[in-house]
Amino acid sequence: xxxxxxxxxxxxxxxxxxxxxxxxxxxxxxxxxxxxxxxxxxxxxxxxxxxxxxxxxxxxxxxxxxxxxxxxxxxxxxxxxxxxxxxxxxxxxxxxxxxxxxxxxxxxxxxxxxxxxxxxxxxxxxxxxxxxxxxxxxxxxxxxxxxxxxxxxxxxxxxxxxxxxxxxxxxxxxxxxxxxxxxxxxxxxxxxxxxxxxxxxxxxxxxxxxxxxxxxxxxxxxxxxxxxxxxxxxxxxxxxxxxxxxxxxxxxxxxxxxxxxxxxxxxxxxxxxxxxxxxxxxxxxxxxxxxxxxxxxxxxxxxxxxxxxxxxxxxxxxxxxxxxxxxxxxxxxxx
Numbered sequence: 001x002x003x004x005x006x007x008x009x010x011x012x013x014x015x016x017x018x019x020x021x022x023x024x025x026x027x028x029x030x031x032x033x034x035x036x037x038x039x040x041x042x043x044x045x046x047x048x049x050x051x052x053x054x055x056x057x058x059x060x061x062x063x064x065x066x067x068x069x070x071x072x073x074x075x076x077x078x079x080x081x082x083x084x085x086x087x088x089x090x091x092x093x094x095x096x097x098x099x100x101x102x103x104x105x106x107x108x109x110x111x112x113x114x115x116x117x118x119x120x121x122x123x124x125x126x127x128x129x130x131x132x133x134x135x136x137x138x139x140x141x142x143x144x145x146x147x148x149x150x151x152x153x154x155x156x157x158x159x160x161x162x163x164x165x166x167x168x169x170x171x172x173x174x175x176x177x178x179x180x181x182x183x184x185x186x187x188x189x190x191x192x193x194x195x196x197x198x199x200x201x202x203x204x205x206x207x208x209x210x211x212x213x214x215x216x217x218x219x220x221x222x223x224x225x226x227x228x229x230x231x232x233x234x235x236x237x238x239x240x241x242x243x244x245x246x247x248x249x250x251x252x253x254x255x256x257x258x259x260x261x262x263x264x265x266x267x268x269x270x271x272x273x274x275x276x277x278x279x280x281x282x283x284x285x286x287x288x289x290x291x292x293x294x295x296x297x298x299x300x301x302x303x304x305x306x307x308x309x310x311x312x313x314x315x316x317x318x319x320x321x322x323x324x325x326x327x328x329x330x331x332x333x334x335x
Contacts, residue, residue: 001057003050003068004029007076008109010101013094014159020098023076025050025068027057029110036121037063038172038321039112041103044225045130047207047232049074051225052129056306059314063121067106071132072098073231080234083154088238093153095238096138099126100163107166114170120325123172127317130276130303133179134240140174140254140264143167149250152242168261173324175265175317178303181278183240185248188275203232213273214304221307255286263324264293267316269301276303294323 003025010020031037044052050068060066072095073080083090103124106112115123128136138149143164148157182188197205207226211219241247258264264287268280280295287293296316298305305313 001027001060003027003054003057005076008102008105010098010105013097013101014155017081017094018078020072020078020101022072022078022098022102023070023074024102025053025066026110027060027064027066031065035063036113036116036119037065038121038123038125039065039067039106040125040127040317041106042066042068042127043071043099043129043132043135044068044074045132046235047203047210047227047229048222048225049227052222052304053306054224055221055310056313059310061318064318065112067110069099069102071095073234074227080231087152087154087242088234089150089152089240089242090154091234092134092138092238092240093149093155096135096142096149096153097155097159097163099135099139100160100167103171104163104166107170112170115172124170125173125175125321126171127175127177128179129177129306130180131183131235133176133279134183136174136176137179137183137251137254138240139167140258141250143259144257145253150241150246152246153240171262173263173265173321174258175267175320176280176283177267177305177317178269178272178276179266179279179283180273180275181282182275183247184251184279184282185241185244185246186275186278186282187244198230199233200229202236203229203234206236207232210303213302215308218304218308222304251282252286255283258287258290258292260292262292264290265320265324266293266295267298267305267313267320268296269298269303269305271300272303292324294320296320 070077081091081094113122
């Protein structure tokens with residue numbers, strides 16, 4: 001199995017901005033509509049593009065279609081948003097809007113089927129890895145509150161409304177794989193890098209730090225996904241709030257009462273970086289009592305589980321989907 005690459009032309013999402021286009025990989029662009037299947041839209045983390053998912057592809061079940069989205073700034077997608085006042089949170093708000101617009105694109109252009117009420121199969125699972133979990137957290141906040149996000153995001157609820165119908169009709173599961181604590185307002189214990197250096201140097205240092213933690217025989221599998229260093233640096237400073245307090249407020253709004261029409265899954269490994277241990281446990285602590293949530297703890301798993309143990313990663317993802325399918329209604333996906 002491999003990716004077929006295409007461009008999603010999303011148009012002008014915000015008045016005065018340039019049109020947005022996002023490159024994405026599709027494991028089955030000619031999928032027949034007659035056979036029930038579930039679609040996963042996967043979002044990569046900092047410094048790497050969607051090629052990070054390549055080792056996982058051979059393990060995907062036949063009833064899964066994977067759409068791997070290159071976020072803005074990454075290979076083949078539109079350039080980063082440059083706010084006039086240097087507000088990185090404003091840029092973050094644009095990237096969240098990109099996500100919901102892509103969901104609508106998948107529904108209307110790619111004709112992704114909704115959940116089948118008889119079997120429980122179908123619909124869309126949103127899978128975020130690492131930093132990308134911030135966008136899924138903010139989406140849950142948008143779905144859970146009429147107030148919308150803080151003003152620092154630069155967008156009102158009216159900006160999201162044209163796209164939320166597709167989210168509500170098709171998204172069945174939001175899956176957080178190794179969310180870092182920074183998303184939830186947990187103070188960062190260490191600096192990302194030397195902030196006196198250029199953005200490109202800071203991005204390079206961050207990526208090199210990630211690669212150094214990998215087993216030597218796995219580095220090449222991640223290296224094929226390494227993207228532009230200045231984009232990595234932009235990602236390092238672009239989050240779901242202007243400070244810890246605002247990020248915590250957004251996150252509490254997101255997980256207090258997960259919307260009943262979808263499920264929430266959290267996956268993390270015991271050998272991951274401390275921030276992701278903290279972040280994963282933060283979400284689980286606040287959501288595990290809700291019937292439409294589940295989580296998986298991978299013993300000895302690391303931050304790059306989709307590369308270092310793609311079979312184990314696949315088992316965790318599919319088992320989470322199956323558990324929440326059964327909790328709502330329907331059968332199981334194959335593994």
